[in-house]
Amino acid sequence: MRSTAENAQLALLLEVSSTPKPGNVDRAREYPDLRFEHFVAGAVGAREGLARAADGGPVGESFRAAIAGMSAQSGGNTQFGAILLVTPLVRAAAAGDLSPAGVEHVLAETTVADAAEFYRAFEHVDVAVEDPPEGMEDLDVRRGSDAVPAVRERGLTFAGLMDRSAPTDGVAAELASGCPRTFEVADHIEAESGPVTDRAAAAYLDALATDVDTFVRAQHGPETAEEVRRRAGAALAGEEDPAALASEFVERGINPGTTADIVAGGLFVALERGLEV
Amino acid sequence: MRSTAENAQLALLLEVSSTPKPGNVDRAREYPDLRFEHFVAGAVGAREGLARAADGGPVGESFRAAIAGMSAQSGGNTQFGAILLVTPLVRAAAAGDLSPAGVEHVLAETTVADAAEFYRAFEHVDVAVEDPPEGMEDLDVRRGSDAVPAVRERGLTFAGLMDRSAPTDGVAAELASGCPRTFEVADHIEAESGPVTDRAAAAYLDALATDVDTFVRAQHGPETAEEVRRRAGAALAGEEDPAALASEFVERGINPGTTADIVAGGLFVALERGLEV
Secondary structure, three states: OOOHHHHHHHHHHHHHHOOOOOOOOOOOOOEOOEOHHHHHHHHHHHHHHHHHHHOOOOHHHHHHHHHHHHOOOOOOOOOHHHHHHHHHHHHHHHOOOOOHHHHHHHHHOOOHHHHHHHHHHOOOOOOOOOOOOOOOHHHOHHHHHHHHHHHHHHOOOHHHHHHHHOOOOHHHHHHOOOOHHHHHHHHHHHHOOOOHHHHHHHHHHHHHHHOOOHHHHHHHOHHHHHHHHHHHHHHHOOOOOHHHHHHHHHHOOOOOHHHHHHHHHHHHHHHHOOOOO | OOOHHHHHHHHHHHHHHOOOOOOOOOOOOOEOOEOHHHHHHHHHHHHHHHHHHHOOOOHHHHHHHHHHHHOOOOOOOOOHHHHHHHHHHHHHHHOOOOOHHHHHHHHHOOOHHHHHHHHHHOOOOOOOOOOOOOOOHHHOHHHHHHHHHHHHHHOOOHHHHHHHHOOOOHHHHHHHOOOHHHHHHHHHHHHOOOOHHHHHHHHHHHHHHHOOOHHHHHHHOHHHHHHHHHHHHHHHOOOOOHHHHHHHHHHOOOOOHHHHHHHHHHHHHHHHOOOOO
16 A cells, blocks of 8 residues: 555656657657656655655645755756646645545645745756746746745735646646646546556547647747647547657657646546556 | 665666666566566655665664565565665665675674564565575575564574575675675776666676576576576677567566666665766
8 A cells, every 4th residue: 555655756757657658758768868767866856745745744845845856866857847736636635635626725725835935946946937927027937036025025825826827837727727637637547457657658648639738838839839739639540650759759859748747647646546556 | 965765766766777687677678467667666665664774774674664565566576686685785874884894784783583574574475586495494485474483493683594595595695795796786887877777787787697697597497597697698798689688588587686686786886875867
């Protein structure tokens, strides 16, 4: 019987082990400077922070601790979004209500201190994000701790921050709305049979074909993001080879990280609900 | 900066991530019922027990806890030998002397209680071992807890048990002699450059070509074990393709687990000495 913190760590590890996941680092594909081993080390380092959330620690502080641990490897940002999504899910599981309503409840209880810790997490790692909306420049996450006074002044909670970031960031959009895509991925993984990493790869392709990946949009623009969505659909329909698509996306540096984050969240939910590995 | 328990867990994960490792499960090869994901889950479950050893817990109790956690997956025995080797290394590291002398010191301090816990660990998982030597049938590890009275009666310590098992088991032989092969693998990994999983795969092939794998000998007999050693040498010399050899060994169910265990130990030593991932 695995603990909630163990399931959270295992979800991160199973996500990166699932293959093929077009564009993302997986067991069979990696970038020269962002390798499979960096994700493995990231998951090892994240566990302490995830365990804090499972023990009832504040979302913000637990998240920042997990990101600090994740960053103790030389690949850079490996699982920032996945940990952002999983930390509130861990809190919901620890509170005994791992459901959309349970996630909404966890978010509703977050504070300005949680938002401040979220900003502090950016001190540990470079994360690719879109520019903030007009009038929110002082809240640009890339400012890290420098943005904390503005967070306090505006009385911005972690939940408020997710609401504001939802239009540009897929993970924030999940957290702001009870994680519908995450629970859908969990259902998908549970409905299939066979190796868990095969099921997670199938759920990934399905999610990639359904919604535009906001990380790809932030890095490569809306046209490329739409191309990724369309071609994932073609792979699902058997019109493209997923493995060839995976190699092409990696070659072009197209890395649909948000979709991978949601798969990590879905794996965590499925594991908590009893998915056997 | 990773903790000792984190390095131990990371060593288990990097070991199984290293490829090609002829005959063993790795990132690219698995058996239908013993898959990459089982090893990942095994490493997740082992962490608590390894953390106990890092906190100064007894070798036997820490080991048994790590094996209990490792077993919380459906693949069966994934890392029994690796955890057996790594647990005393963790204790040596925690005591500030991760060296052959440090390992010998840890072993010298083990007790009959540690040996009893070692036997109890066999309750959690089926492990392939050779028959015990004549006159030691009551100490057959496959008896699990049933052997504990005999352990007590003979006053057998964990170190004494490793001494007795050394002729038939490569991991016991390591522990009984200050882990010379383990430290050699660590040196090898540190001497190379590039991705850590490539370096560990190279160190594995080298170790496989040098000494007969006792797990292969227990499962397939001495002739097959010698063939494995010889052909690993041929792969090292460029006369065989390591990837083809890996596929053939997996096909034949030849699984040099002891050599993989020693690579896991070597990875732990290298990580503790500052190997960057």
